[in-house]
Amino acid sequence: xxxxxxxLFELADAARQGKEILLANYTGEDSEFVRFNHGKVRQPGSxxxxxxxxxxxxxxxxxxxxxxxxEHPEQGAELRAAVQSLxxxxxxxxxxxxxxxxxxxxxxxxxxxxxxxxxxxxxxxIVRAATGLDLVGLLAAGEVxxxxxxxxxxxxxxxxxxxxxxFSVYARGDRAVKSGYAGQRWDASVFEGIVQAARRxxxxxxxxxxxxxxxxxxxxxxxxxxxxxxxLLGWGGFSLKSHQTRQTPFLxxxxxxxxxSSKLTLVEDTANGAGPGFQAxxxxxxxxxxxxxxxxxxxxxxxxxxxxxxxxxxxxxSDQEIPAALHVHPGSLAVADVMQRLDRGLFINNLxxxxxxxxxxxxxxxxxRFATLWVEGGRATSxxxxxxxxxxxxxxxxxxxxDLTREQAFRLASDTYGGRSTASVxxxxxxxxxxxxxx
Amino acid sequence: xxxxxxxxxxxxxxxxxxxxxxSLRVVESERDSVQIRQGVLEPMNRGVDRGGMVTVxxxxxxGYAATSELSLSGLRSAIRSASRWAQQTRATSVFDWNSFKxxxxxxxxxxVVGQPWxxxxxxxxxxxxxxxxxxxxxxxxxxxxxxxxxxxxxxMLQLSHDGGRIEQEFEFIAPDLSVVAHANGVTQTRxxxxxxxxxxxxxxxxxxVRFWERAATLKQEVLELLKAPNCxxxxxxxxxxxxxxxxxxxxxxxxxxxxxxxxxxxRNYAGTSxxxxxxxxxxxxxxxxxxxxxxxxxxxxxxxxxxxxDGTLAQKEYVIQKGILQRPLGGAISQARAGMLGTANARxxxxxxxxxxxxxxxxxxxxxxxxxxxxxxVERGILLKANCSWSIDDSRNKFQFGCEWGQLIENGKxxxxxxxxxxxxISATFWRNLTGVGDASTREVLGTPFCGKGExxxxxxxxxxxPACRFRGVDVFGGDA
Numbered sequence: 002x003x004x005x006x007x008x009l010f011e012l013a014d015a016a017r018q019g020k021e022i023l024l025a026n027y028t029g030e031d032s033e034f035v036r037f038n039h040g041k042v043r044q045p046g047s048x049x050x051x052x053x054x055x056x057x058x059x060x061x062x063x064x065x066x067x068x069x070x071x072e073h074p075e076q077g078a079e080l081r082a083a084v085q086s087l088x089x090x091x092x093x094x095x096x097x098x099x100x101x102x103x104x105x106x107x108x109x110x111x112x113x114x115x116x117x118x119x120x121x122x123x124x125x126x127i128v129r130a131a132t133g134l135d136l137v138g139l140l141a142a143g144e145v146x147x148x149x150x151x152x153x154x155x156x157x158x159x160x161x162x163x164x165x166x167x168f169s170v171y172a173r174g175d176r177a178v179k180s181g182y183a184g185q186r187w188d189a190s191v192f193e194g195i196v197q198a199a200r201r202x203x204x205x206x207x208x209x210x211x212x213x214x215x216x217x218x219x220x221x222x223x224x225x226x227x228x229x230x231x232x233l234l235g236w237g238g239f240s241l242k243s244h245q246t247r248q249t250p251f252l253x254x255x256x257x258x259x260x261x262s263s264k265l266t267l268v269e270d271t272a273n274g275a276g277p278g279f280q281a282x283x284x285x286x287x288x289x290x291x292x293x294x295x296x297x298x299x300x301x302x303x304x305x306x307x308x309x310x311x312x313x314x315x316x317x318x319s320d321q322e323i324p325a326a327l328h329v330h331p332g333s334l335a336v337a338d339v340m341q342r343l344d345r346g347l348f349i350n351n352l353x354x355x356x357x358x359x360x361x362x363x364x365x366x367x368x369x370r371f372a373t374l375w376v377e378g379g380r381a382t383s384x385x386x387x388x389x390x391x392x393x394x395x396x397x398x399x400x401x402x403x404d405l406t407r408e409q410a411f412r413l414a415s416d417t418y419g420g421r422s423t424a425s426v427x428x429x430x431x432x433x434x435x436x437x438x439x440x
Numbered sequence: 441x442x443x444x445x446x447x448x449x450x451x452x453x454x455x456x457x458x459x460x461x462x463s464l465r466v467v468e469s470e471r472d473s474v475q476i477r478q479g480v481l482e483p484m485n486r487g488v489d490r491g492g493m494v495t496v497x498x499x500x501x502x503g504y505a506a507t508s509e510l511s512l513s514g515l516r517s518a519i520r521s522a523s524r525w526a527q528q529t530r531a532t533s534v535f536d537w538n539s540f541k542x543x544x545x546x547x548x549x550x551x552v553v554g555q556p557w558x559x560x561x562x563x564x565x566x567x568x569x570x571x572x573x574x575x576x577x578x579x580x581x582x583x584x585x586x587x588x589x590x591x592x593x594x595x596m597l598q599l600s601h602d603g604g605r606i607e608q609e610f611e612f613i614a615p616d617l618s619v620v621a622h623a624n625g626v627t628q629t630r631x632x633x634x635x636x637x638x639x640x641x642x643x644x645x646x647x648x649v650r651f652w653e654r655a656a657t658l659k660q661e662v663l664e665l666l667k668a669p670n671c672x673x674x675x676x677x678x679x680x681x682x683x684x685x686x687x688x689x690x691x692x693x694x695x696x697x698x699x700x701x702x703x704x705x706x707r708n709y710a711g712t713s714x715x716x717x718x719x720x721x722x723x724x725x726x727x728x729x730x731x732x733x734x735x736x737x738x739x740x741x742x743x744x745x746x747x748x749x750d751g752t753l754a755q756k757e758y759v760i761q762k763g764i765l766q767r768p769l770g771g772a773i774s775q776a777r778a779g780m781l782g783t784a785n786a787r788x789x790x791x792x793x794x795x796x797x798x799x800x801x802x803x804x805x806x807x808x809x810x811x812x813x814x815x816x817x818v819e820r821g822i823l824l825k826a827n828c829s830w831s832i833d834d835s836r837n838k839f840q841f842g843c844e845w846g847q848l849i850e851n852g853k854x855x856x857x858x859x860x861x862x863x864x865x866i867s868a869t870f871w872r873n874l875t876g877v878g879d880a881s882t883r884e885v886l887g888t889p890f891c892g893k894g895e896x897x898x899x900x901x902x903x904x905x906x907p908a909c910r911f912r913g914v915d916v917f918g919g920d921a
Binding site: 179 | 483484485486488489491502509511525528532533535563583584622625626627712829832835838864866897899919920
């Protein structure tokens, strides 16, 4: 698709006039999706989707149009007509004081070939491995591509073949082992090991679960559970616009000098992420952007538009100013010591459906899900029925954060809204005292 | 466009009709919007997205293939791909597709549009939004303001190998308003929620939802909230206005009644349900005042249609009547899997996703109380409006919701405005404490484009029409850390 995208861009660019600038973004994928339920196949299929966005700029006026890409012989004419149509729209628009795009061409190309079997082969492998298990989930596999081109000569391409089998194995009721296998190279023995581990972990979940009363509990949040919290914080937490408009959950850090735990460092780590190194206005993402360092708010994700509005330098963020490769630095707690250090409390594997109960105050709520275990004397003794928490960030990631684990998990996003995500997160687990459960 | 695609599909079908079932669902989706933030026109972006999904069922297997190549060769390739999936799943499907039969349907639908978006000039569209934005600003405490109107037109064609043909055209308008104020360390927001005034129709809907008048009210209210005390924490009666009822219905009635959740499909992502198949027909979901319908016939509601995306003719059905659970929200395939009746709600977010059970329009039917009657019966309580926070467990039972606006009720009268009101409860018992249902004067037809579910994920439009409602003894509390 790379050659096709750049060819289409040239066709559109030929319709440019005078001092106009044209930017183009390409988003595409050739995916295989197999949905499972009860260890069998619920919905299998393929999706080929390729979209092109053209933005015409004339001085400080600009407008854009998104189109589906196909092999249709009239696509070139369609693109030329789109550019003309954008030109007609520009005539009615005022100058945009917040327009900012990269004017220093910097081209790049990242491509990787497919190193795993066809989707239907993986599907049959999964069905065999799931024999006797109540397995439910989604296999998403195939190529994901992003491209950028502008009339200043910049060309960027990113293409990667990945698979992401996100699944859970149910014991009884709402209790399950949540697991997954994602990457670029499918290793059958690794996958079977993951399924075997799930079979082992089911044993405790099959026993009757304990119901606990609301109150404060010492907890260990495994990396997937901590990820739910940092994902929520990514929703308006690190955005420059949310900082400037006083909507960020870190408002107290901005205005009152509040701090989180000195053990906490968060970095947008594009260099070690799984997505493209460029963004839609052509800016190259810095390798790292420090957001929180040793508990102190250090930076924000600044899109070109916000950067222009608030007079700062953009740092490669998307328009949404959401992290795409967040790295939560590790702590000093060995995973092997977690149960002993927790001693008595809850081992929380997963959280669910988080939201802000008071965003500017940094108060969040959410549920436990899949597998939460009661730990007594440093040993998991039973599953625990789902509980709601309602907590302050400044307690959970501040005064009550005991330690983070030395070991980290690297997790590829399994989101597929509109298309497959290229985001990732690298993070440890967290030992927290006095975690507030309310319902 | 349709005739050439239709010809290509008929020609691409295997000549000997080797396949038990083959269909094509094409969607062409156009969108446009005008957004103004902080007095500046946001970048103009419009789009056209076009593609089709071929579905094959054969010899007990099933498969789909979605493509934007709608030529003869593109559709042939998609049929081959979907057939291969069907062949590979003959022995591994969770459901024996041989047992599923569906009648070929011929139907059509078109949104009623008074003032078309495309018939209004760009300058006039910008001007409409500028007028609303001007109402939001003008106070030093206001740190962010946004006004906008989005438009979308979806043209859909569904064809089946056995002569089925469904043509539907939907047009949507989604007004959006938001204003944020900050002073003395406090930030407050008033908005139209999660774009929850979306409706089918044209720009005439802006008058209907009082777009400009609401903008002025939102500004006044956000400034009032800045000075308001935090919401107190206590058990009290609550009166929920329609823009909070939309969320309450959605999360604690709609999702738990989706049949695919009950059948376990969503357990890895959106979740399961505390509702089981055995409960239908007898379970007391709410008080006798609770009547909830699946209703695809409300003219301007976002999910009104002739058929769902599996080609089942849609009609109004009670899912809860006089508090008793009647039927789940499950399309034809889920109904066949579960062996029970449902609704025509198998829907896909676009051409690139397969249909699954969705809410469509799920409405709470009106009662007989005016708003003042609902309020006057409350000794100590709170009126809540405009959802801003939502969280519920994966069985759709333990919930916690937050609103932008709260106003205490004492001895039947509205009193002090409070900020950051939240409340929590359990679906299985909450609806049994429904003590009053508003009449038609309190009802609003609302809808949002942001219902997320499914693997692969799908965000889809859902409609909820509801009157104001009163509930007894709810656990209410405020914000702050």
